[in-house]
Amino acid sequence: MGFEQAWLDYGKKEGYADAERIRYIYADADSAVMKNSVKELRDALAAFTGRDPQVNALSERKEGTGQIESICLVKKEGCRAEGYRLYEEKGGIVVEASDERGILYGVFALIFRMQRQETLAGIDLKKEPAMPLRMVNHWDNMDGSIERGYSGRSFFFENNEILVDERTVTYARLMASVGINGAVINNVNVKDQATYMITEKYFDKLREMSEIFAGYGIRFFMSLNYAAPVELGELDSADPLDEGVAAWWEKRMKIVYDAIPLLGGFLIKADSEGRPGPFTYGRDHADGANMLARAIEPYGGLIIWRCFVYNCRQDWRDRKTDRARSGYDNFMELDGRFRNNVILQIKNGPMDFQVREPVHPLFGGLTKTNQMLEVQIAQEYTGQQRHICYLIPWFKQILEFRTYVKETDDTVRDIVSGKTFGQKNCGMAAVANTGDDENWTGHDLAAANLYGFGRLCYEPELAAQEIAKEWIGLTYGRDQEVEETILFLLMESWPAYEKYTSPLGIGWMVNPSLHYGPSVDGYEYDRWGTYHRADHLGIGVNRSRNGTGYALLYREPHASVYDDMEKCPDELLLFFHHVPYTWKLGSGKTVIQHIYDTHFEGVEMVDEMARRFEELKGKVPEKVYGRVTGRLAHQKEHAREWRDQINTYFYRKSGIPDEKGREIF
């Protein structure tokens, strides 16, 4: 399928003197990354001005006339790794960095300023990435399907073959342009043919892809099947303490790295939702991760081990088992036992990418373990890229959450930036929202999440609005009305989605398997540990000290706040407490009236979003207008479905009418 350029779709900038004056690029293109940096700059300038700039070696750089005429790419100590400086000097703009990635990121930063037609004169800024690892995780399967993919099929795989083509390059450019420096290309649920990705069969294509990625500063990762020695038919066991198993992995890693030397390492989902793991052999996750880490250590590889381990065969009648506790309970006692090239990848919340959850208590719990924050921009539970749901404001809240693991520098952001514990192997990963749809992300506005995620990892201090504005400017140009309208849509979208779906932090209430559309009891009598426990009098899960005790897994003052239904923040109340429908929230409303009000409000917000977007007819590309309008029409209808099902369910169950007498069925 053909594809667009997303936010890399540069066009002629009539009358933009800052770009037009630039005639020269000075750079030493002595490596793939440097070559790509120069090429990006040159192509962009050519697009902006209609003229090719002249590219010369750095040594040929001349004093300028005072006006900005050139761009110089200068490698020089000064910035931290992957950081850059942009400044004006002697009639030129200098992109300075101590490493190639820094140069590449500086180049994109400069291009983006020009794409938005900002003035370059007097520019002087320094940027350094907050997080060492800024990764995307693709849940692409080798048959070409994408687990929880809402933008078409995979562009990495098709019919159990690996695709390397023009789209691979554009993908790498898009990622690099927002500072992504690592990508896992296959689904964490490694099954069937994907188990063979560590065998000779696929090495050539994988190496080719890893080289393209490397040219854009992206480390190439794969997901690994923990039971590979068994499933490849070579051993009877995958016991991590079995020397034969360890030897098998050592040998296998040597073979893999001989073939794909640029490989960054592996992502592993073990003992989770049916995946094999060390539990099978009575071992723990440190045993499993360390065995692989030892095998990969000689090559500088990383083992990224997911903490999404829970009992997915729970009995709904059982109120003692608490899925929310499982990540903490499984991993906390292993703190300090993992090797330095192991990173635990922890979902933002203890459940599974709901529209609202508390922050995962392993953040602030673990102090001696490398940690990576996992978020999901594939909108599995947040509208599946048919609803607009700009997630950056939500990620900001998670990153700014104080864990109180120390007196200062204790936020989730500090932890995954390496600030709290001085770690290097840490960062943030997003489950990607891309596919082979022409516009990459299905919903055109979902691209803001992809763009925003990268930007957030690099500069988490940016406001969500700022990131949104950057993306709008790059994608849709400088029209003020376009910017204001799309910014309005993006910033309204997550609050609106939260309002018209499951209330007050309780989550779920979706159609099983699909995870789309309302079904209040969809998971209530199922085995997944995801309950709301609503009855005639009230709703919510008691996770206080009198309940499952989950609230006490946090450090103070969180533990006391979450544990106390008087103090618990409204938006998480039902996550931590079972309360009567008549319970007065901090807002002064009762729980039931809050449910009714927010559901009516959420729909009104979507109506307003759709109304405002219609005014952009003729101001955004017709194709985009058509696609977005079509999805907004569905979102309007589907938001009503949510509103009516949720309100009806709780009205029928509680028997308490809406104070405002609105229509409930």
Add this chain to the structure above:
Amino acid sequence: MGFEQAWLDYGKKEGYADAERIRYIYADADSAVMKNSVKELRDALAAFTGRDPQVNALSERKEGTGQIESICLVKKEGCRAEGYRLYEEKGGIVVEASDERGILYGVFALIFRMQRQETLAGIDLKKEPAMPLRMVNHWDNMDGSIERGYSGRSFFFENNEILVDERTVTYARLMASVGINGAVINNVNVKDQATYMITEKYFDKLREMSEIFAGYGIRFFMSLNYAAPVELGELDSADPLDEGVAAWWEKRMKIVYDAIPLLGGFLIKADSEGRPGPFTYGRDHADGANMLARAIEPYGGLIIWRCFVYNCRQDWRDRKTDRARSGYDNFMELDGRFRNNVILQIKNGPMDFQVREPVHPLFGGLTKTNQMLEVQIAQEYTGQQRHICYLIPWFKQILEFRTYVKETDDTVRDIVSGKTFGQKNCGMAAVANTGDDENWTGHDLAAANLYGFGRLCYEPELAAQEIAKEWIGLTYGRDQEVEETILFLLMESWPAYEKYTSPLGIGWMVNPSLHYGPSVDGYEYDRWGTYHRADHLGIGVNRSRNGTGYALLYREPHASVYDDMEKCPDELLLFFHHVPYTWKLGSGKTVIQHIYDTHFEGVEMVDEMARRFEELKGKVPEKVYGRVTGRLAHQKEHAREWRDQINTYFYRKSGIPDEKGREIF
């Protein structure tokens, strides 16, 4: 896959003198059916006695010695079509009938008596089938899958090819042995390759199959795609009033009948659940059916037209549209407009094969239209052949329902037997429960439904217990404990299933699509028109004169009884009325207490069934014991799941505790 013989698995009968004395068969095997009759008798006698009887022409028949030494098959006027007499005469047993099918049925009746080692001396009985058409409908797809099939894959189709083999013959023998005289071999949802069954591609195999069927008195039918002229790419329209369309069908039918002269006709599902039909062209179902009927008339063919037509895109918020009314509303006004070779096939109830429904109001409504009753022995909503659910008692109730369309001879049985209106094209059809599982029906005890259905069509006056006993005797022999135990299981099974699933006639409450396992709200907010409308105070659908008016579609006194919540039978109360949980039933219990009590009772009944069956260890074949025990273990657990989900749902919603304080979650 290998297969067993079900109830045709004869064995040596040591010391059974009545069979041992028989040395001769006198018959004129002058046709396929007669040949098969003789073969059946001969094979059975050989199995019983270990000796081959001698087969002679009727003209060689000799006076006997007084003792029964022979069996004579005599065609002679006297019985109605397909009936037979069995009597002793001059040292022989005579099977007498006015047609071949009567002979065949008489032969099986005689074999079955011998298989149960009954005494033959002095035998003298006459049987005539009540219903002219006694049909099975297979929902088999050409890819080998079976829609709502719970016994493996199809034995008619595989990979879009038609299978004709030894199993085809055994199938025909099984059907004939219980009096089935028609079979539709493919799914009523005719899609993909099945549309091509009326083309040259498949004629050879279909003719071959039709000939095997005919040898056992079974008319061969197919399901038809109403839009075939369009989907085969030959016309742009399937408008029944378009002369070109009618001409196409006439030509096509000639081609089909030239190739498959034994074809009985077609079954059609039109304008239903996405299937095409005359509504597409603004025509009605009489237009559609009559056009096909005219085309098939020259060949004596029948068009069996299903009445399962309803709006499957309903809005759950809409309380005016009533799916229960749809069959009546769509077809009642067409009464008298259908040609004589059209039969309307009407499901037993207005919804869809629930564990309890009122009888379809078209029975007793229609007076000038051929009618066939459709039931389902594939246990789609009654445990999917993993739960035991012997349905014959339920079918008996349906057949004995008085419609009051006349003062006498007005039951459903009378109507479909042709007694009420003097019709010939009428009868009963069952959606079959067979597949390529070794035992044909998945659950060994589900074979009682297949056996029982055939017997019931032929002799609807038989009690359900009698039919069960026949089947047990044929299948598991004469052991008294075996008979009593299996009879207990069968007779308890439907009442138990009704008790632990959806209460008081409300139906559904199953997992969407699957139709298996509890999900009280599974269809409550969906588009299928299947709601329970439960709220905090009560439950049920108001179908009285103040509601959808459905109750008034019946003749008096039913209309007044159903319309009045004081008079409505308990088991249908929630089908017709929305009542408070505190409503006192005829039984004296409140609705809510009835729900709790029946759910606990249903589980206890299953426990007792399983306990009793365990005592048969060593008394039924080990294979059967293992299979049935395995399924009973699942049924026990799954019945608990039903009990707990239903009780919990209603306890949480009503807030009313169980009087007996049992555990509800």
